[in-house]
Amino acid sequence: MPASPAPKSVSPVRxxxxxxxxxxxIILASLEDDQAIETVSIPLSGKSTIADYMVVTSGRSTRQVASMAAKLAERVKxxxxxxxxxxxxxxxxxVLLDAGDIIxxxxxxEVRSFYNLERMWAFGDAPAVAGPVHEPFED
Known part of the structure; x- marks a missing residue:
């Protein structure tokens, strides 16, 4: 009698x-691994249809920002x-990275300070901070 094939592993349905x-x-871990500065995660679910979260972070230079974005895109894929x-x-x-449900x-x-997206998108709620404490609403 021939051996029956091994059962296929079933990945859990999410x-x-x-x-x-x-x-x-994944996104927060990648940014932390790349030493992003002042990472803030703003929940948008129920407030906007563009995404469920908006993550705002900084790099120390254009080279670091470009590197973080490229690595993040590779890791998401x-x-x-x-x-x-x-x-x-x-x-x-x-750099804007659109990962579908998360922007x-x-x-x-300097550019982050000028645009101040945290204030614009927080809808009066304090954003969830991922990493060092960042107070985006100080005047």
Whole structure:
């Protein structure tokens, strides 16, 4: 009697919320690994249809911002199979990475301070801080 084939491993089915949370963890871990500065995560679920989270962070230079964005796009693709779209990579003052359910803004500190996206998108809520404490609403 021939040997029966080995059972196929079944990967667990994730709900949309679990997939978004997993993507969020991947993004935050990648930014932390690349020593991003003052990473802030703003939940947008129920407030906007563009994404479930907006992550805003900084790099110390255009080279670091570009490197973080490129590595983040590669990591999202490798771990989720989803391509991430990138805008602003050539100048790397402000790079936007669209990972579908999560939008990531990577800035040089001066450019981040000028645009102050945290204040614009926080909807009166304090954003969730991932990393060193950052008080974006100080006057």
């Amino acid at each position: 709900t949309p919320d679990e997939s978004i949370d997993a993507l969020h963890r 490798a771990e989720t199979g989803r391509p991430a779209r990138i805008e602003g990579l050539p100048t790397a003052d402000w 990531v803004h990577l800035f040089r500190p």
